[in-house]
Amino acid sequence: MDTPLRPSSILAEKLAQGNLPASACYQCKKCSGGCPLTFAMDLLPHQVILLSLLGQEDKVLSANTIWVCSACETCTTRCPNGIDIAGVMDWLKEENLKRGRTVPQPEVATFHRYFLESIKAGGGRASEATLVRRFTLFKMRRKFDFQELKENMKLGWRLFKRGRLRLLGSHAPKKQAEIKELLRLIKS
Amino acid sequence: MTPMKVSYYPGCSLENTAVDYAASIAGISPLLDLELEEIADWNCCGATAAHSINHELALALPARNLMAAEKMGRDVVAPCALCFNRLKVAEKALKNPAGNPLGLSYQGAIKIWDLLAYLTQEDYLQVLAQKVVKPLKDLKAVGYYGCVAARPPEITDKKDYENPQNMERLLQVLGATPLDWSFKTDCCGAGHALARPDIIDTLAQRLYERAYAAGAECFVVSCQMCQANLDLTQERISKKFGKPYYLPVFYFTELIGLALGHPQVKEWLAKHLVDPAPLLKGKGIID
Numbered sequence: 219m220d221t222p223l224r225p226s227s228i229l230a231e232k233l234a235q236g237n238l239p240a241s242a243c244y245q246c247k248k249c250s251g252g253c254p255l256t257f258a259m260d261l262l263p264h265q266v267i268l269l270s271l272l273g274q275e276d277k278v279l280s281a282n283t284i285w286v287c288s289a290c291e292t293c294t295t296r297c298p299n300g301i302d303i304a305g306v307m308d309w310l311k312e313e314n315l316k317r318g319r320t321v322p323q324p325e326v327a328t329f330h331r332y333f334l335e336s337i338k339a340g341g342g343r344a345s346e347a348t349l350v351r352r353f354t355l356f357k358m359r360r361k362f363d364f365q366e367l368k369e370n371m372k373l374g375w376r377l378f379k380r381g382r383l384r385l386l387g388s389h390a391p392k393k394q395a396e397i398k399e400l401l402r403l404i405k406s
Numbered sequence: 407m408t409p410m411k412v413s414y415y416p417g418c419s420l421e422n423t424a425v426d427y428a429a430s431i432a433g434i435s436p437l438l439d440l441e442l443e444e445i446a447d448w449n450c451c452g453a454t455a456a457h458s459i460n461h462e463l464a465l466a467l468p469a470r471n472l473m474a475a476e477k478m479g480r481d482v483v484a485p486c487a488l489c490f491n492r493l494k495v496a497e498k499a500l501k502n503p504a505g506n507p508l509g510l511s512y513q514g515a516i517k518i519w520d521l522l523a524y525l526t527q528e529d530y531l532q533v534l535a536q537k538v539v540k541p542l543k544d545l546k547a548v549g550y551y552g553c554v555a556a557r558p559p560e561i562t563d564k565k566d567y568e569n570p571q572n573m574e575r576l577l578q579v580l581g582a583t584p585l586d587w588s589f590k591t592d593c594c595g596a597g598h599a600l601a602r603p604d605i606i607d608t609l610a611q612r613l614y615e616r617a618y619a620a621g622a623e624c625f626v627v628s629c630q631m632c633q634a635n636l637d638l639t640q641e642r643i644s645k646k647f648g649k650p651y652y653l654p655v656f657y658f659t660e661l662i663g664l665a666l667g668h669p670q671v672k673e674w675l676a677k678h679l680v681d682p683a684p685l686l687k688g689k690g691i692i693d
Binding site for chain 2: 350
């Protein structure tokens with residue numbers, strides 16, 4: 219049997235403090251109606267908002283939805299109550315990581331982490347080649363798929379031949395002290 | 407039109423997978439008397455990764471670039487939809503009358519543009535109309551705008567965010583045939599390209615189908631993420647869905663180069679995975 223619903227306003231208050239007030243939602247479902255990613259979601263965007271308002275932290279923080287959202291901003295743009303729904307998705311992702319919870323979409327979370335680390339490795343600019351290399355290794359360690367690896371290598375080679383994959387990193391900005399100070403915000 | 411000079415924020419992709427976009431921009435700007443001065447020492451805007459999991463960094467990174475642009479004193483132009491969007495996010499935060507979270511003093515006299523919006527100002531369209539030497543006759547194209555160049559309007563300050571028209575106006579000036587369709591601002595899956603390629607496959611295949619339904623022979627994009635997701639994946643998606651799609655994905659700047667007779671257009675187009683040559687040869691646009 220499901221545990222009885224115990225509404226709490228804590229999550230809604232935290233969102234409001236983070237400049238993401240959601241309490242004006244009247245469940246018109248316009249966000250879910252326009253969302254192009256619903257086919258890959260477990261909760262629909264309007265459900266994430268409703269469950270957040272009801273304080274159902276566990277449900278929203280363990281949802282695939284918050285990681286599957288591509289931040290196309292259609293929901294935020296169309297919300298008649300001015301709720302930054304895509305912003306709520308971001309807030310929930312960061313909160314999930316802060317609490318050290320299990321991430322239901324480890325590929326997506328790892329990609330984001332590697333991306334930020336690639337900025338660090340590149341001295342302030344992202345290196346797509348480094349990112350692709352690391353991410354491919356991560357994926358193959360999780361589940362080795364020879365066919366996928368072969369396809370990726372082939373794609374990489376075709377891009378390299380066309381000069382679309384720079385292997386030697388990117389041009390780093392010169393003011394490295396300033397950049398390093400900024401990049402201290404990346405904890406890895 | 408008097409020669410113009412603006413500050414330029416290329417963004418990381420233009421040094422990597424979007425070198426064709428970068429080359430076409432560098433190629434056409436002198437033809438339009440437009441000087442792009444790169445912001446010295448720019449850094450990555452943090453992209454989707456930063457705003458997804460590190461909101462402080464997501465503001466601090468573009469804010470540094472914006473402060474550098476302000477020092478240069480001219481409007482700043484970004485070719486990438488997300489770079490543009492993050493600069494605008496920083497602008498809104500730094501101009502917040504309640505005080506900005508980074509304690510930076512930003513005057514806000516410069517304007518932030520995405521490249522497509524900049525080059526489709528009325529004056530430029532007129533200049534372009536005069537300079538077309540090779541009209542892109544009969545090229546049936548759908549315009550595909552990057553999501554976050556338009557959305558959300560509170561950040562981008564765009565008026566026609568649901569149904570932008572500037573790409574179509576440009577295509578008309580270049581002699582092409584822009585087609586109407588309802589998916590010009592629908593998402594391609596963007597930054598999920600590596601983590602969830604299955605999502606890109608679903609979204610991109612949907613776009614191929616809708617483009618065909620509109621009668622299109624190609625896409626025209628103004629975002630390098632859109633280009634990558636529609637171009638690099640086309641062979642894979644064709645195999646997966648058992649249907650041989652052929653829809654070249656042009657940057658609007660490449661088409662400007664083509665119509666204005668830039669000598670290096672073929673080099674830019676050779677970097678695409680979906681080879682546009684058969685389509686363009688068939689139309690008599692290239693030899």
